[in-house]
Amino acid sequence: MSDQHPGSETAPSHRPAPSRPALSLRQWRRRHWLACASAAGILVTVLGVLPGLAMAKREAPPSLVQPLALPPAPERAELDVATLAADEALGLALSGEADGWRSATVVAGDTLGGLFGQLGFGGGELHRALAAESVRELAGRLRPGQQIALYSEQEGRVGKLLFDKGEDARVLVHLDGEEGVREELLERQLQYRVEVATGAISHSLFGAATEAGMSNAMVLKVARVLGYDIDFAQDLRIGDTFSVIYEQVYRDGELLRDGDVLAVSFVNRGKRYVALRHVRADGKVEYFDQDGRPMRKEFLRTPVDFTRISSRFSLARRHPILGTMRAHRGVDYAAPTGTPVYAAGDARVQFRGRQGGYGNTIILDHGQGHTTLYAHLSRFNGNVRVGGRVRQGDVIGYVGMTGLASGPHLHYEFRVRGTHRDPLTVTLPKPEPLGGPALERFRRDTSGLAARLDLIDDGRRLAAAR
Numbered sequence: 001m002s003d004q005h006p007g008s009e010t011a012p013s014h015r016p017a018p019s020r021p022a023l024s025l026r027q028w029r030r031r032h033w034l035a036c037a038s039a040a041g042i043l044v045t046v047l048g049v050l051p052g053l054a055m056a057k058r059e060a061p062p063s064l065v066q067p068l069a070l071p072p073a074p075e076r077a078e079l080d081v082a083t084l085a086a087d088e089a090l091g092l093a094l095s096g097e098a099d100g101w102r103s104a105t106v107v108a109g110d111t112l113g114g115l116f117g118q119l120g121f122g123g124g125e126l127h128r129a130l131a132a133e134s135v136r137e138l139a140g141r142l143r144p145g146q147q148i149a150l151y152s153e154q155e156g157r158v159g160k161l162l163f164d165k166g167e168d169a170r171v172l173v174h175l176d177g178e179e180g181v182r183e184e185l186l187e188r189q190l191q192y193r194v195e196v197a198t199g200a201i202s203h204s205l206f207g208a209a210t211e212a213g214m215s216n217a218m219v220l221k222v223a224r225v226l227g228y229d230i231d232f233a234q235d236l237r238i239g240d241t242f243s244v245i246y247e248q249v250y251r252d253g254e255l256l257r258d259g260d261v262l263a264v265s266f267v268n269r270g271k272r273y274v275a276l277r278h279v280r281a282d283g284k285v286e287y288f289d290q291d292g293r294p295m296r297k298e299f300l301r302t303p304v305d306f307t308r309i310s311s312r313f314s315l316a317r318r319h320p321i322l323g324t325m326r327a328h329r330g331v332d333y334a335a336p337t338g339t340p341v342y343a344a345g346d347a348r349v350q351f352r353g354r355q356g357g358y359g360n361t362i363i364l365d366h367g368q369g370h371t372t373l374y375a376h377l378s379r380f381n382g383n384v385r386v387g388g389r390v391r392q393g394d395v396i397g398y399v400g401m402t403g404l405a406s407g408p409h410l411h412y413e414f415r416v417r418g419t420h421r422d423p424l425t426v427t428l429p430k431p432e433p434l435g436g437p438a439l440e441r442f443r444r445d446t447s448g449l450a451a452r453l454d455l456i457d458d459g460r461r462l463a464a465a466r
Helices: 025-059 081-094 112-118 123-129 133-140 205-211 216-226 436-465
Strands: 101-105 147-151 160-164 169-177 180-187 190-200 241-251 254-268 271-279 285-288 308-311 314-318 325-328 331-334 340-342 347-354 360-367 370-380 395-399 409-416 419-421
Touching: 081 101, 081 147, 081 160, 081 169, 112 123, 112 133, 112 147, 123 169, 133 169, 190 205, 190 254, 190 436, 205 216, 205 241, 216 241, 216 254, 216 271, 241 436, 254 436, 271 436, 347 370, 360 395
Parallel strands: none
Antiparallel strands: 101 147, 147 160, 160 169, 169 180, 190 241, 241 254, 254 271, 271 285, 308 331, 314 325, 331 409, 340 395, 347 360, 360 370, 370 395, 370 409, 409 419
16 A cells, blocks of 8 residues: 655645633532542552452463452432433433423434424424524524424423533523513533543453544543553553553533543653643643653654554665655555544645645655644545644544555655655654643642552552562
8 A cells, every 4th residue: 555756856845622611619629529439449449359360361361350349339419419310301201201292303404494384384484493592503503413402382382402512501581570581591411420540461462452432532532641652552451551540521410521631640650641631721721641751752653543554764665556666755644535534733824736746745844844744535624724823733634545545544744944854763852841830730739640540550550570
């Protein structure tokens, strides 16, 4: 799988995360309690199960240490009973299972008017509902899978409209009240539970992570946190180990989704990498190593998720299509068509278009003489325009096989002042670590997570040694 890159020397020269909203005092206390309970539970469990783990590892393949016991289920008992009852009643309404309510689920291509008609209401009722600002917003932001429900006491007339606004709020619009249209925002409480997963790679990272109880989405989050130091397309080895502390988000005692990676250690080819989540004083969430140096570097090592390298940087390589010897001044990452391609760093878009054997190509200018090239794209992100700015990790296009290519892949080049460098080996500058009060704050806030990672990894080593 490869490509032709005519004129590569003369071509134009030029990855966790939105920050989370501030927590209320009540939410902070709840999450603080959960974290403390989890820490205590993990400590007791590790001390109690180490001998058992050692025995188990003598009888089973030593490639995986099972997840540690979890803290109690989310604190559903702490939720207000009346609030829960009201929320459950609205849930029945939203699914159309309550008297007087009719519901519909949005599919691709639906409009709010179409949904009203589907539920038996005409354009006049839609017009009345659009008097509410939240309904106008809903009309412009329908998403597949979303549910809306309408309540009616009088045939052909809508009395109430109900829909979810994100995962932590519902909107109830009253249309028949004496006060006219009235909108009610109903908050839904979320709970956060701390999970721990630990394992060893015997075949693949995804396989080991699945056995450890992690979802594929969480694996990708871990890879993005560590992706500046570990190339997950080529660096992983059998025997590499990982420990991950992460959140899962619950609502009313039911799992909604994975939350953030809180802390991770990854031993790759004998070297241990640690990343700790930290909220800076300005509210920005970042990951740092144990010395307070940002994990985020100026450039991503790999601008695509979990691929294999199909062709490396070389000054003399036989082209599989043309059969001629020519330089291959980049790295090819094999990936399915449509796989997102990310900007390797903050940059200005220098070129976007078709370029000979490269096919659909984007060139980014990162300043200080650094440019990156992304070729054979199936299509571009419509928001990426020549002269525009992109941030590191933004999706700029999608893997394809346009131009001369024998299969879908990304051809990626890294240039310094017009000279091609091997993206896999080029030395990237390290960011400056935190200092002064910022470093003190980081150490204070992350010392517990760092200690828990050390405890988990020490437990693994002790179990393996027995």
